[in-house]
Amino acid sequence: MAYGAGVPGLNKALREEDLEKSRNIYNRLPDDSQQPEIRESHIHDLATLFVRNRADRVFGIHLAHAHFAVPDKTVLLGVNHETPRCRWANATAFQAIDLNNVHGHIFVLTDHGFHPYEYQARPMPDLSQVDDHFLAELAGFLNAHNLTTLVGLQVIDPYPGHMFELVLPQGTIMLDASSVDGCVPTRQTGWKFEVENGEPHVCKSNETHARHANGHDVFNAGAPHPKLEAFEDVKHALEQQRILRLCGVV
Template sequence: MATAVLDHQVIPGLHVAPYLSNLSRSSEVYNHLPDDADQPHVAEEHLKNLAGIFLRYNVQTKFGLHLIHGHFKLERDMVMLGKSVQEPSGCWTKPTDINEVDLENIHGHIYALTGDGFLVAYEYREGRPADMTDVKPDFFHEVIQYLQSNKLEHLLGLQVLSNEPQEKLAEFVLGANAGTVMIKETEANYGHIYRVTGWAFDQEDGIISCKGNDVHAATTKGPHKVFQDSKRIHGVRELRVALKEAEII
């Protein structure tokens, strides 16, 4: 498989605002993602090797790794777009009509490597892209080479970290109409944690640490999916009510 030449590549949603065509491709990529339960174990060796690349380029505060997965099929012209929420603190990511998206105020959040060797966002978040002027193109080139040479393209993706202090988040699936919600672990009621889905890296005294920042958790009532009927939630107030009814908060 040929590796894309990234020396002069501009990644939509990362270096510049995306176009509608980029969002359409993001939707296509999302609809081909496996469920996290169908993904194999991620070897610690690969996490540490990739952590070494992140730390060598000093981008560990900007990027992490993410287990590539989806939860449902998006309808045509819909894209997964997240927004920060408070009380509880976290992020609500839901299917959004691409024609209603403010392209100048979103950035790519999770990127997967496509068959042609390019990084494509399959989830976005509100807010302009972070400054990437100090991130060398060689960083992306090395990450892509490692994923390809170790056949990890369909397992691990690149996650853009927020500027906020990194705290462990628990994810709950609300359904195809309402999306997913990530809540700070300290503010959520949950049952069994059964999968780590996101990793951030750090180094102290020469020792590299890989922290599981994002996890999938079951509700206190048992299932991971909160609503079996995939109810539609229209706003943050309704989201809070629904999470309280489900005893998540």
């Protein structure tokens, strides 16, 4: 199979049926707490593979996982915000998505090749510097080591920094850790690679799932949840929970 040929949301235009497949993939993924650890040896081997194929400036890896069931005719779509710097991904109706202005954000390897299960609102990334054989070589590695349900391929955020992933009702938010109070990391979920002194290198912890220090996610299970229909709603709710630092307050 030509694993790099025609990946929806990466080097192939998206169709609505691709979104439906993404929803189905996401809803079959386990929670991150149910996933085994990714071996350090595999992470370092992947760093070598990414650097060798000049893919490290565009892609990283992600622990494939889900947090809730995405409703019918919706898919997770992320949007970046600057104040505070973050990425809010929420279940978004198919009809509200401009398929010409989104790309796949996290992909898993299926029987039919790589397919996204989460999206990002911006044009497809520039893949011109990535070796043409990268996806095929990555697919071979994931298959050989039984990692297809554990390791996802992620289009990385160009910004440096350590990010905390917090779970919201029907969504997640990735916040710069320096903007967050009262939360503790629970598990690393994202890895970036780079070249250091001419050698492949695994960057320090890039993305980490975090919870409130009381052991819960942002909102306690069973408690009433605020409506989070817009980013300002999310921002206000996190400030009310004293998780997000108020703008200008250190």
